[in-house]
Amino acid sequence: MTRRWIALSVVFAALAAVAAPAHAAPSEPSATSREAAPARAASPNIELAQRPRKPLPGKPPAGAPKESVEADVSSRTIAVTSGFTGTEIVVFGSVVNSRQTSAEAGYYDVVVVLEAMATPLLARRKSNVAGLWVNTTSVGFEGAPSYYAIVSTRPIEEIADEDLLERHAIGLDFVRLAPAARSAIETQASDLKAFKEAVVRLKQKEGLYIKADYGVIFIGQSLFRSSITLPANVPVGPLTARVYLFREGELLSTFSSRVKFEREGIELWLYRFAMRQPVLYGLFAVFVAVAAGLIASTVFRRRDAA
Amino acid sequence: MTLTATKRVSAYSMHIYLPIAEMSANVLLFLGMGCAVGFLSGLFGVGGGFLMTPLLIFSGIPTAVAVGTGAAQIVAASVSGAVAQYRRNNVDIKMGVVLLAGGVVGSVIGVKMVRILRMAGQFDLFVALAYVTFLGVIGTLMLIESASAIQAARSGAPRARRQPGQHSWIHKLPFKMRFHRSKLYISALPPLMIGAFVGFLGAIMGAGGGFIMVPAMIYLLRVPTNVVVGTSLFQIVFVSAVTTVMQASENYSVDVVLALLLIVSGVVGAQYGAAAGARLKGEQLRLLLAALVLLVCIRIGWDLVVTPPELFSITTSLGAPE
Structure with a gap:
């Protein structure tokens, strides 16, 4: 039951985000x-x-550094x-x-x-x-x-x-x-x-x-x-x-x-990768997506069955 | 000499820097978004791309990045389902390949179109119009269909079944092919065209297009229902993969970090959604989905017609290489 409630509240949060005006959205x-x-x-x-400014001293004396x-x-x-x-x-x-x-x-x-x-x-x-x-x-x-x-x-x-x-x-x-x-x-x-x-x-x-x-x-x-x-x-x-x-x-x-x-670090690596080898980066993105999709679903299913 | 200034480090730094979108994103916000969309896609058995892309845009991600990253997310969301359907022999590979061939052509055209529209400054408008049109039409049709189904179930009267239309023009087309798994002998042109159309939309809207593909296969091609979902998933995985690579190479608009956040939370959310969906009746689900689709449609349409508070907008050359 609790699981369902958690899931439902998440859905409502998403709907609230949809309803919020677009210009106010990026509210970190x-x-x-x-x-x-x-x-x-x-x-x-x-x-x-x-505060009223103090009268300034006159011009600096000639020859002053x-x-x-x-x-x-x-x-x-x-x-x-x-x-x-x-x-x-x-x-x-x-x-x-x-x-x-x-x-x-x-x-x-x-x-x-x-x-x-x-x-x-x-x-x-x-x-x-x-x-x-x-x-x-x-x-x-x-x-x-x-x-x-x-x-x-x-x-x-x-x-x-x-x-x-x-x-x-x-x-x-x-x-x-x-x-x-x-x-x-x-x-x-x-x-x-x-x-x-x-x-x-x-x-x-x-x-x-x-x-x-x-x-x-x-x-x-x-x-x-x-x-x-x-x-x-x-x-x-x-x-x-x-x-x-x-x-x-x-x-x-x-x-x-x-x-x-x-x-620096992974940010630099990813950015360079995306800009310099865009095709390879695209393939990498697909690979990451496939792997993440398969892994996440198997991990989750196993836990559900147990 | 060094000057030591006290540095304020926020205690709850749940932010991650998105390398392509070039912004710091709240991890919890995007995980929640992925979870919510995953839940709905599990609940209704849809891909969820049509919800994810508008949500990303509303939350401040540049439209092009939202669309490009959406393609990668769809690959992940569809791949496990496609594998499961394939194991159950619910995929018509031949049909899938024909759809895919069309899909790749459509995707290539779509990605080029994104580039042209972005340069002309009309990309956001085009995306919004595409969403309003398709979500409006599909949402309305679903609403009518599910409402009448619920009414019929209540009154107990036998519902008038849809008469199978005579699609004789489809049978007159040349290049006939035999699709054994679907038990069909039809021209290859309609599936090619449907595939191309869905591939094109996927590239423009950042959606997998299952919500167009499935009805088109059922009503236009007359593919048996048990094969429809598997075949459409099969096609969506590959077309989205091609679209991802194209968006990355043409528009530099795929953010892997953002995609990963959405993928992991989406898969988890989908499991809960599927469990919740099993407790609801089919027509109730369809009615809810129709309402949701129309809500998103109205929300996007609203921005198009209401006088915006700011008439100006600025774009930097996002996506150009160094």
């Missing part, structure tokens, strides 16, 4: 905990930033194994020749951008055709970073002007999205803008484009750190961490570092 329990992390990191500074930024990442290699559920990358560094009196002074602004390689991407828009929602228009992008995280000491709009941010591709509004040549000619400028915004919006929804306005924290006169979430659905590939040091809207120094983000 870990997703919330992952998203919560940067918010937690940011919270101590929110209070700080809302110029400030620069040095930084590194907590792990230069991130391995994707079968247990990979995303990770957190700590980007930390210090301001060389810092003139900041304390961590709270707010004398400098630091922006950290963690970005994945640009890959081709196709955005589509649905419209209603004879009562059905059908993909009708599309815009191809030659390259869009598959992952883009930006953390800063305060909202980037307050840190520097748009031209500077755009030049360095800092911020979700200025992610480098180059439309493919054909799409650039065929699409109207206003449409192109809508498509670009849609790409950023959808990527944000997937947790692949991340923004944390108060995610960089100064720990002392010169030391700062930030913690950036790298969710499990980030396409595997090399990452670049770029660190920008600003003061009063002026870019003082930049620093960049690479993070290896690659498959």
